[in-house]
Amino acid sequence: MITYLLCFVLFLVGLFGVLTKRNIIKIVIGLMIMELSLFLFFALIGYVDSGVAPIIVKNMGKVKFVDPLPQAIVLTAIVIGLATNAMLMAIAIRLYKKYNTFDIRKINSLKG
Amino acid sequence: MDKLIPLYIILPLGAAFLIPIIGRIVKGFQKAVTSLVFLFLVGMSIKFIISGVNEPIPYKIGGWEPVNGIPIAIYLVLDGLSVFMLCIINLLAFLSGFYAISYIKKYTAENNFYALFSLMVAGMNGVVLTGDLFNLFVFLEIAVIASYALVAFGIEKEELEASFKYQVLGGLASLLILFGIGLLYWNTKTLNIADISVIIKTSAYNKFLIFSELVLIAGFGLKAAIIPFHAWLPDAHSSAPSPISSMLSGVLIKAIGIYAIIRLFFNMFAVSHEIAITITTLGILSMIIGSLLAIGQWDIKRMLAYSSISQIGYILMGVGIGLMILTSGGNKTIAALSIFGGLYHLVNHAVFKGLLFLSAGAVEYRTGIRDLNKLGGLAGKMPVTSSSSLIASLSISGMPPFNGFFSKLVIIIAAIQGHYYWLAAIAIIISIITLAYFLKLQKNTFYGKASDKINNIKEVPFTMCFSMIVLAVLCIALSLLILPGIREVVMEPVVNAIINKADYLLIL
Numbered sequence: 299m300i301t302y303l304l305c306f307v308l309f310l311v312g313l314f315g316v317l318t319k320r321n322i323i324k325i326v327i328g329l330m331i332m333e334l335s336l337f338l339f340f341a342l343i344g345y346v347d348s349g350v351a352p353i354i355v356k357n358m359g360k361v362k363f364v365d366p367l368p369q370a371i372v373l374t375a376i377v378i379g380l381a382t383n384a385m386l387m388a389i390a391i392r393l394y395k396k397y398n399t400f401d402i403r404k405i406n407s408l409k410g
Numbered sequence: 411m412d413k414l415i416p417l418y419i420i421l422p423l424g425a426a427f428l429i430p431i432i433g434r435i436v437k438g439f440q441k442a443v444t445s446l447v448f449l450f451l452v453g454m455s456i457k458f459i460i461s462g463v464n465e466p467i468p469y470k471i472g473g474w475e476p477v478n479g480i481p482i483a484i485y486l487v488l489d490g491l492s493v494f495m496l497c498i499i500n501l502l503a504f505l506s507g508f509y510a511i512s513y514i515k516k517y518t519a520e521n522n523f524y525a526l527f528s529l530m531v532a533g534m535n536g537v538v539l540t541g542d543l544f545n546l547f548v549f550l551e552i553a554v555i556a557s558y559a560l561v562a563f564g565i566e567k568e569e570l571e572a573s574f575k576y577q578v579l580g581g582l583a584s585l586l587i588l589f590g591i592g593l594l595y596w597n598t599k600t601l602n603i604a605d606i607s608v609i610i611k612t613s614a615y616n617k618f619l620i621f622s623e624l625v626l627i628a629g630f631g632l633k634a635a636i637i638p639f640h641a642w643l644p645d646a647h648s649s650a651p652s653p654i655s656s657m658l659s660g661v662l663i664k665a666i667g668i669y670a671i672i673r674l675f676f677n678m679f680a681v682s683h684e685i686a687i688t689i690t691t692l693g694i695l696s697m698i699i700g701s702l703l704a705i706g707q708w709d710i711k712r713m714l715a716y717s718s719i720s721q722i723g724y725i726l727m728g729v730g731i732g733l734m735i736l737t738s739g740g741n742k743t744i745a746a747l748s749i750f751g752g753l754y755h756l757v758n759h760a761v762f763k764g765l766l767f768l769s770a771g772a773v774e775y776r777t778g779i780r781d782l783n784k785l786g787g788l789a790g791k792m793p794v795t796s797s798s799s800l801i802a803s804l805s806i807s808g809m810p811p812f813n814g815f816f817s818k819l820v821i822i823i824a825a826i827q828g829h830y831y832w833l834a835a836i837a838i839i840i841s842i843i844t845l846a847y848f849l850k851l852q853k854n855t856f857y858g859k860a861s862d863k864i865n866n867i868k869e870v871p872f873t874m875c876f877s878m879i880v881l882a883v884l885c886i887a888l889s890l891l892i893l894p895g896i897r898e899v900v901m902e903p904v905v906n907a908i909i910n911k912a913d914y915l916l917i918l
Binding site for chain 2: 309313316322325329332333336339340343365367368371374375378381382385386389390392393396397405406407408
């Protein structure tokens with residue numbers, strides 16, 4: 299249980315970063331930390347104590363398998379995360395070129 | 411017929427893949443192919459609606475049959491609700507894409523625009539069709555990543571800032587949704603929506619389930635821009651190119667926000683009365699605060715964006731009242747009426763908000779101005795734009811005989827019949843406020859005296875006019891949905907798909 303709690307703490311650390319940091323790169327890093335904590339959470343869900351990789355071979359007897367579905371989910375989610383992070387970073391670079399700053403307080407042409 | 415279901419995803423996805431390759435060589439390929447694809451999909455949806463989807467049609471990807479009653483394949487499920495949503499999404503996609511043929515000449519990179527556009531629609535179609543939670547997350551990400559790029563399409567200061575805000579909050583929403591899915595999988599060891607529904611029904615009350623419900627409300631609420639989560643919407647929807655604004659406001663927030671909430675909370679969870687109250691409260695808050703914020707705006711598209719928040723509140727209120735009545739064991743016909751009102755308002759909002767954004771885009775296309783103070787007197791110079799915008803404004807503020815009147819009427823009648831008198835009163839007052847700010851928009855844009863700068867302008871090109879005229883006709887034609895004979899054919903399967911929870915389990 300303690301590992302799940304630590305995982306949730308990591309999620310909150312990322313959320314704290316997104317909400318309080320003013321540098322846009324640090325905001326992106328906060329989002330990445332949240333994302334990684336969720337990947338960890340999925341990996342933990344699939345973990346079975348003393349389980350082995352779920353590959354069926356002849357004469358294997360009675361063994362415990364780990365749950366392979368969360369692993370497949372994490373792989374897919376990592377690829378999606380790559381796309382979102384690349385997109386965020388591309389916009390961050392463009393923003394820097396337009397405003398000459400990474401400070402979120404100075405990027406404020408939209409109001410109301 | 412069920413073999414046709416994957417076409418909803420394959421065709422736009424294929425178009426998104428082919429456009430950047432072939433579009434470079436063949437001139438006009440991108441415009442022709444998107445228009446044809448979406449027109450074909452609209453036709454297919456209408457055929458499904460007419461033939462009547464009374465029970466869900468499953469499609470198992472890869473053809474994997476269930477083993478011992480446990481579903482293995484990823485399911486695509488076409489039922490009354492999803493075919494209804496598909497029809498709206500593809501109709502608005504066709505009209506916005508057709509409108510963009512002239513509009514997009516302002517920008518370079520037409521191929522990229524149409525490729526991203528098709529990708530976004532493919533994602534939305536996928537969200538609406540899928541019967542698997544993680545697959546829903548994947549399609550949702552396809553749709554929103556494409557929309558992040560489309561919001562930033564102009565790559566000016568404002569567009570980039572709006573896109574960044576949208577991405578940070580959208581990313582947060584996606585992570586919350588993924589977290590909710592993880593919690594559900596942890597509890598039930600399955601991802602199939604129907605299978606989860608069966609397991610939840612048989613298992614005992616569980617704190618984790620309540621927690622995952624709340625996390626999912628926050629996640630999908632952020633995507634749907636319900637009030638405490640609305641900060642990104644006015645920026646993103648007003649900065650995007652106009653056809654995209656009309657897609658975002660018209661269908662994206664509904665397909666990935668409202669639809670997902672309806673599907674999960676009606677068909678999957680065994681919802682408690684408290685959750686139903688939470689959903690309705692969020693709807694009422696969005697309705698009130700969205701419209702109050704909209705009055706003060708002087709930018710056309712920002713005003714429309716705030717008005718979207720308010721109208722989303724109406725839809726959520728209609729659906730929420732239905733859920734409250736169902737969970738407190740009330741009269742099922744009143745719940746059905748209320749849900750019918752919510753969904754009817756959903757299709758109406760897609761039509762008139764799409765039209766309003768397109769006509770705002772037409773004004774911006776000719777004058778280059780979005781500030782209400784500097785516009786005026788366009789009614790004589792742009793007759794098609796001004797009359798279609800007038801129809802949409804009257805429709806959204808609930809004037810008979812336009813469609814908005816009937817959907818609001820149904821919601822209010824349902825609220826009164828369910829003894830929620832306060833909610834009915836609030837809905838009427840907000841409708842009057844809506845009329846106030848749309849009169850402000852009409853007066854400052856199309857009537858009064860034109861300033862010298864915008865004296866010699868003319869009507870927008872044919873493709874833009876065509877889309878606006880079709881939507882304006884739909885604003886009037888959709889009022890027919892209230893008529894008994896038509897309502898049974900079109901809306902009955904939709905409402906039944908939501909109310910009869912057991913029907914959805916037939917796919918297993």
